[in-house]
Amino acid sequence: MSRVAVIGAAMSRFGKFKDVTVQDLGWPVVLEALKDAGIRREDVNAIYTGSAFSGRLVGQRVARPIGMTGIPIVNCENACSSGATAFREACLAIRHGEIDVAVVIGIDKLTALGGGVLPGQAEDWEVAVGLSMPALYAMRAKRYMHEYGVTAEQLALVAVKAHRFGALNPQAQYNNLVTKEEVVAAKPVAEPFTLLHCCPTADGAAVVVVCSEKFLARASKKPVWVAATELTSGLYKSGYRDMTTPEITVRGAREAYELAGIGPADIDCAEVHDAFTIAELLYYEAFGFCKPGEAIRLVEEGATGLGGRIPVNPSGGLLCKGHPIGATGIAQIVEITWQLRGEAGARQVPDAKAALTHCTGGGIAGLDHGACSINIFVR
């Protein structure tokens, strides 16, 4: 069994690039990641790609313009966890000695869908009666606010924090600051959410290069080690469900900490799936950064902001950096790689040694979420 290291990371700026094809969004980022790792394309044994809305053979389409074909190319779809699922597949192949070097691509072009709320799965019976992702998270928020006495104004602070970080990330879709008042007054989407409580429609690509211990000597960058790579699906349960506790993430977090042999107190920073403001609060609690019902205090006290005890979503998160579904899992790993190498610029978490990435999603009736992927990294 080989340990697995991240040795190259790159991402496009996230944003709306209607006139750029998926292939052209992707291949320049692959070349950049190879350059970052200091390796040649011939060193790569396999490509793993995650995308959810960009059609078939996405990996082949991205690899073709740069002649990286003729090797195994695996295309993964797992909703918001598509990219992270591809990452796990690459890690498993390296860990078990099948390959030494893999390129992992996360990519999607959501502007091709026309913008607005993502289409739901038409045969899902809850979608048929009006459920959408904003509505689902809004209902979680409503119950959470009811149980813990949190207000919409307090919830808005999560978006304010996201933009403070995003303003420091040149790759983020938005670099503007927002005030609590602006978040509250923005266009309503699904109460209690306004537009600024929701991640924007985005296009983008992110790429990492992973390798075995054996190959490491040939890489130019110091390794960022994969301490745990965990994937699970939501437990199907008909009937009552506590929507203030994200079942799939609570379970995944426990498994991931166990695999890595560390706990929440050891984590220096985290990228979590803040598709909507409420999600960030639910995930602080799921990862044990605080007790249930206390997450808003972390935001209010600045504990998860720049210079705080445990900065969360230093990239700006999905809320500000953008959320091109399949790209998100890899973009999170790119950010954490930069953080652990000390290359994160103005948003650098001082002396970060251990960090985690988390993406979960996929609306499916009877499951908390379809998929959840958690990775823990150490340097």
Next chain:
Amino acid sequence: MSNGDSNERWALPGTVRRKHDGTVVIAAGKCTQCGKTLFPKPSICPECLGKIEPADVEGPGKLYTYSVVHAVRPGWPSPYAIAYVDFPGDVRICGPLDLSGRQVPLDTLVSIEVGPLRTDDAGLAWSHRFVPIETTGSQEGAR
């Protein structure tokens, strides 16, 4: 549904039934083996793989959570409210909530009714809908 117009249909066919006394019930399924009530009625029990028989879910239910949705897909009313409602026996059902512009507190009791849901190329679709049960003197949660 109003009058059997061929352009009107159920969004979820076979899920709503009106009893002889006029009460609307949701047509669900119950496992003959483990007794679990499931909606929509599945072909097989996902808990124990047992056989399923028809079972009605009757109101009132309790409003677990809801949202008033403003970003709507084409053909949907704007805004509309959607809810999760809990019924006795570990049954939670998603569906439109008839707020008529009001705000109601969570855990309010709701009845099951039917109503128009949305329109598309195939015409008007109907479904179950939840209607808050008026309780005298309760102004809690009003705007």
